[in-house]
Amino acid sequence: MEKLRHSPENLTCHSERTGFYSEGVWCAATLHRPADNSQQARPAILMVHGWGGIQNALTVPFYEEFTRVGYVVMTFDYRGWGESAGLPRQTISVRQRMRDADAALAFLKSHPSIDPRQNRGLGVFARRWKCGRACRRSPRTGRGHRPGSHAGW
Known part of the structure; x- marks a missing residue:
């Protein structure tokens, strides 16, 4: 059987487990950085997955x-999902998910590897409704937020 192109053995990025609080609940997150080990501030993408997803899927x-x-990329689990804390488990609330996405975006923007003054700014990779709301609701830094969408995700 052929090896997967993106198997853990051949990833070209560095991943760091981290997390943030959303309304007092711990949300598990992972920062993925380019493998070149450069200390320069970089543009970032927050990956916000679909309804029943977790950050590793x-x-x-x-x-x-x-x-x-x-790019620096951050993935995360919504509260009550995956490795994040929170009860009840595996329930979906649009408002709660928007607040979690807002908290994730604030955490990512405050991370030292991201320069919030960069005009290239921060992208949000998600379904259209999520990235549009997260970008509109979050305070802008320069010309930062570049919403993107991937319909199959």
């Missing part, structure tokens, strides 16, 4: 490619 091909071209 279906994201490797995306963050791997984004880091190869120089």
Whole structure:
């Protein structure tokens, strides 16, 4: 059987487990950085997955490619999902998810590897409704937020 292109053995990025609080609940997150070990501040992408997703499902091909071209990418689990805290488990609330996405975006913007003054700014990779709301609701830094959408994700 052929090896997967994006298997853990051949990733070209560095991943760091981290997390943030959303309304007092711990949300698990992972920062993925380019492999070149440069200390320069970089543009960033927050990957916000779909309804029933967790950060480790279906994201490797995306963050791997984004880091190869120089972005820092953050994935996370919504509260009550995956490795995040919170009860009840595996329930979906649009308002709660928007607040979690807002908290994730604030955490990512405050991270030392991201320069919030960079005009290239911060992208949000998600379904259209999520990235549009997160970008509109979050305070802008320069010309920062570049919403993007991937319909199949």
